[in-house]
Amino acid sequence: MTEDKPVSRLFRGGRIFDGRQFHENSEIRCGGDGLVVEVGQNLTPAPEDEIVDIEGHLLMPxxxxxxxxxxxxxxxxxxxxxxxxxxxxxxxxxxxxxxxxxxxxxxxxxxxxxxxxxxxxxxxxxxxxxxxxxxxxxxxxxxxxxxxxxxxxxxxxxxxxxxxxxxxxxxxxxxxxxxxxxxxxxxxxxxxxxxxxxxxxxxxxxxxxxxxxxxxxxxxxxxxxxxxxxxxxxxxxxxxxxxxxxxxxxxxxxxxxxxxxxxxxxxxxxxxxxxxxxxxxxxxxxxxxxxxxxxxxxxxxxxxxxxxxxxxxxxxxxxxxxxxxxxxxxxxxxxxxxxxxxxxxxxxxxxxxxxxxxxxxxxxxxxxxFGLSGKGALAPGCSADLVLVDTESVFQVDESLLPSRSKWSPYHGWELRGRPLKVWLRGRPVWDGSGPVGVPLGRPLFPK
Ligand SMILES: [Zn+2]
Structure with a gap:
């Protein structure tokens, strides 16, 4: 489903990387405005929050x-x-x-x-x-x-x-x-x-x-x-x-x-x-x-x-x-x-x-x-750009499945880990693990 507005969410049940360091057993709340509200342990959900169990995976910017x-x-x-x-x-x-x-x-x-x-x-x-x-x-x-x-x-x-x-x-x-x-x-x-x-x-x-x-x-x-x-x-x-x-x-x-x-x-x-x-x-x-x-x-x-x-x-x-x-x-x-x-x-x-x-x-x-405030980090006020990552499963790069136009990769056949499972941009889901979700929501970062 495509969201017209970002939904407020509480992500729990995994690890957080905030752009600098890891936080074990941590949680993150994102508001309906597409921004991070708080990062910490045992956060209290707001009544409207959707609870997302990240099932032991890594959530990062x-x-x-x-x-x-x-x-x-x-x-x-x-x-x-x-x-x-x-x-x-x-x-x-x-x-x-x-x-x-x-x-x-x-x-x-x-x-x-x-x-x-x-x-x-x-x-x-x-x-x-x-x-x-x-x-x-x-x-x-x-x-x-x-x-x-x-x-x-x-x-x-x-x-x-x-x-x-x-x-x-x-x-x-x-x-x-x-x-x-x-x-x-x-x-x-x-x-x-x-x-x-x-x-x-x-x-x-x-x-x-x-x-x-x-x-x-x-x-x-x-x-x-x-x-x-x-x-x-x-x-x-x-x-x-x-x-x-x-x-x-x-x-x-x-x-x-x-x-x-x-x-x-x-x-x-x-x-x-x-x-x-x-x-x-x-x-x-x-x-x-x-x-x-x-x-x-x-x-x-x-x-x-x-x-x-x-x-x-x-x-x-x-x-x-x-x-x-x-x-x-x-x-x-x-x-x-x-x-x-x-x-x-x-x-x-x-x-x-x-x-x-x-x-x-x-x-x-x-x-x-490059002076991109609110990007690349998870802290209160940052853009809720999130990637949920399976850090353990190894997969083989198959160039025919890559979404960019060239359909080839110098890394074809390599065995890698760290595949993104889901991606959110400013609080909205934009990638579900198999393909893009919804209409393109990208915005220019300049003028600021
Ligand atoms: Zn270049």
Whole structure:
């Protein structure tokens, strides 16, 4: 049944994760206004409360994925918010921060307004698209700041983006963002380093993505970006860091007091360059490339220590027939928002990390990083975005059952745990374990 209004509920009989820590034998009350009323033990239900027995399962905040590509408007044949947001719910995600990297790029207030308006009644999750930081946005940023969490800058070329051409151009863009008081989120890979790699590659090396896009490309680019950000006073967040050395540059800058932060992605914590190279159909070809086992371990260590506290998927849907092209012609990126929560359980299990630290990376940490108050946490006044999770049963990923449009996954066949059983958005049921429930209820988070 679809609810017109959220019903007040008392959830009891299980465990609660509040975005930071676990509470055993705890309960949570949510009001008819779609907000959390209280979290604690032995709560007294209000007369109108529906009592929900969560049967020993885990109840936690809806996940915040701070990095997805849904390609709407313009390239809905690859995804769109309708299928993308259904996939998000399948992965336990109730908020997406989304990057437009196909035309039209979000370089003006008018384009952002049109995008936000066009997604009403389409998205099943709350959404906040980033602005696009390119030369076309110069002069327009001041008008965009109230409509987006940050602006995205491609410092290296990637599928759908040419990248910044020079340090002078980067400086002009970062200066503009600093002037508008908006954070820059960046894809860091250096075009010159990648160009050099392609010139010296043997025929075999030229087929290896981690040779053509080596760690050095990321390290040089992050170093440059930090230098320029410090020089002109820009707040900088480096997305999807793939190398330990790259992450350590960000950690070091933050230690020195600069407003520099970063995030990684599940694939850099779960895959290796060898696996990516051997995967059929370029399924694990992604930018930045997946790196070495040492990088994977190093990134996981930094995540566990709270020094690299945010994870976003970089969900990048492409039809499989495009991925099947010869290596150099296949697009980079793959879908993954649709299994984000199970992937995070895998990260915790494989690296023996505290589950609360790993789950914080996709709940409270991204919400705090991008100023999304009331999201990613369960405390009085927070949005009642809830995921009920079966933390124990193992299931096998079947790509044909995933709701996002691509119908393929680099994780097809993997055995994972942590499947979302039910999802609520602002107190309304939106996912029942097998599919979306009711009409799309997603709202824009900006303007606030
Ligand atoms: Zn991306």
């Amino acid at each position: 809806g996940l915040v994925d701070c990095h997805v590509h849904f390609r709407e408007p313009g390239l809905e044949r690859k995804e769109g918010y309708s299928t993308g947001s259904a996939g998000a719910l399948h992965g336990g995600v109730t908020t997406v921060l989304e990057i437009q990297n196909n035309p039209p790029l979000m370089v003006s207030r008018e384009l952002l307004e049109a995008k936000l308006e066009g997604l009403k009644g389409v998205s099943r999750v709350d959404y906040a698209p980033y602005g696009s930081l390119t030369l076309d946005a110069i002069g327009a940023l001041a008008g965009m700041t109230s409509l987006c969490p940050a602006v995205k800058c491609f410092l290296g070329c990637s599928t759908g983006a040419g990248g910044v051409k020079s340090r002078d151009e980067m400086k002009a863009l970062f200066t503009e963002a600093a002037g508008a008081g908006i954070q820059v989120v960046a894809h860091c890979e250096d075009n010159a380093v990648m160009e050099r790699a392609s010139q010296i590659a043997s025929p075999d090396e030229a087929l290896r993505h981690d040779f053509m896009r080596p760690s050095e490309a990321e390290i040089v680019s992050i170093r440059d970006a930090i230098e320029v950000a410090e020089e002109v006073g820009t707040r900088l967040h480096v997305f999807h860091i793939s190398s330990e050395a790259g992450a350590r540059l960000v950690v070091e800058a933050a230690k020195q007091g600069f407003p520099v932060t970063g995030s990684t992605a599940p694939h850099y914590l779960l895959l290796t360059g060898d696996e990516a190279h051997e995967a059929p159909e370029n399924r694990m070809k992604v930018n930045p490339s997946v790196k070495s086992p040492d990088d994977r371990r190093g990134l996981a260590k930094l995540l566990g220590e709270g020094l690299l506290p945010v994870v976003g998927t970089d969900h990048a849907p492409h039809p499989l027939d495009e991925k099947r092209r010869p290596y150099s012609k296949a697009p980079s990126g793959f879908p993954s928002v649709d299994i984000l929560l199970p992937l995070m359980f895998a990260v915790a299990d494989r690296h023996d990390l505290p589950l609360e630290t790993v789950l914080s990376a996709v709940t409270s940490a991204p919400a705090e990083e």
